[in-house]
Each structure stands twice: as structure tokens, then as C-alpha cells.
Amino acid sequence: MRRILPFIIFTIYCIPYVYLSIRKDFEDDSKINYIIMAMVTVVLSYLSGLIRADLSIILGNIVSFSTSYFYNALRLPDPKWEKYFSPVTSVEQIVLISLAALVLQMIVYTVARKRAKRYIRNAMVSK
Known part of the structure; x- marks a missing residue:
């Protein structure tokens, strides 16, 4: 179980969330x-x-x-795709959203x- 949970976290992290989000924004x-x-991503970074699981998150x-x-x-040749995200390009939007998500994840992480360290410290003291 010790190695399975980080692998599961890594696998869920591998989903291209930013692309799926902007695609859904574009389509609907x-x-x-x-x-x-x-x-x-907040739940994954908390876990x-x-x-x-430093390696999993990175x-x-x-x-x-x-x-x-x-x-x-793959979507860049579509002029509607790039025009939709004006004044920034879709590439810039992916970079900005990814950076914002990363900052949020690092805060939650x-x-x-700190909570895990406090729990471990309290568990050691109570023994």
C-alpha cells in the first residue's frame, strides 16, 4: 500500500486537466x-x-x-480555437492556469x- 497510493496519485495527476478545462470552456x-x-488538484496535493509523495506531485x-x-x-490550426481565447492565446492560457494551479497546490501541500508533522510529533509524545 505504501507504493500503490503514490502511484495512484501520480496516475490521477497525469490527466491533462488544463486542456480538458479550456476545451469544455470552448465547446460549451x-x-x-x-x-x-x-x-x-487540491485534494491530490493534500494527500x-x-x-x-513529492515525486508523484512533481x-x-x-x-x-x-x-x-x-x-x-493539435487544436492550434483551428482559427476559432485561438480566437476564442483572445486577448491571450490558448498556449498562454495553459501556462497561466498551470502556474496558478501549481501555486495553489504548493500552498495546500x-x-x-505541517499537519502530518504535527500529527507525528503528537503521536511520539503520547507514547
């Missing part, structure tokens, strides 16, 4: 996927902080950003690490 003019993306974000960037590149 719906912002709901941005909220879902934020909630999922990563509790179990200290590699998962890299893979997620890369696949979002790749799928976006830090809080989770």
Missing part, C-alpha cells in the same frame, strides 16, 4: 471544469503532502502540463506537510 462556454480541476504536474500542451497544439 462552461467554467465548471476549472472548478473540478482546482478541487481535484501528497500527508504521505510525502512528475504528475509535468506530465499533465505536457499532455495539455500537446493536445492544445505545505499545509498538509
Whole structure:
């Protein structure tokens, strides 16, 4: 179980959340996927902080950003796609959303690490 949970976290992180969010925004003019993306990544980063799955969070974000960037590149020839995200391009939007999500994840990860340390410290004292 010790190695399975970080692998599951990594696997869920690998989903291209940013691309799926902007695609849903483009197709349905719906912002709901941005909220879902934020909630999922916050929960994953909190779990990563509790179990200290540093590698899962780092590699998962890299893979997620890369696949979002790749799928976006496939859509670039469509002029409607680029025009929809004006005044910024879809590439800039992917980078900005990914950076904002990363900052949010690092804040939540830090809080989770502090809680885990406090729990471990209290468990040691109570023995």
C-alpha cells in the first residue's frame, strides 16, 4: 500500500486537466471544469503532502502540463480555437492556469506537510 497510493496519485495527476478545462470552456462556454480541476488538484496535493509523495506531485504536474500542451497544439490550426481565447492565446492560457494551479497546490501541500508533522510529533509524545 505504501507504493500503490503514490502511484495512484501520480496516475490521477497525469490527466491533462488544463486542456480538458479550456476545451469544455470552448465547446460549451462552461467554467465548471476549472472548478473540478482546482478541487481535484487540491485534494491530490493534500494527500501528497500527508504521505510525502513529492515525486508523484512533481512528475504528475509535468506530465499533465505536457499532455495539455500537446493536445492544445493539435487544436492550434483551428482559427476559432485561438480566437476564442483572445486577448491571450490558448498556449498562454495553459501556462497561466498551470502556474496558478501549481501555486495553489504548493500552498495546500505545505499545509498538509505541517499537519502530518504535527500529527507525528503528537503521536511520539503520547507514547
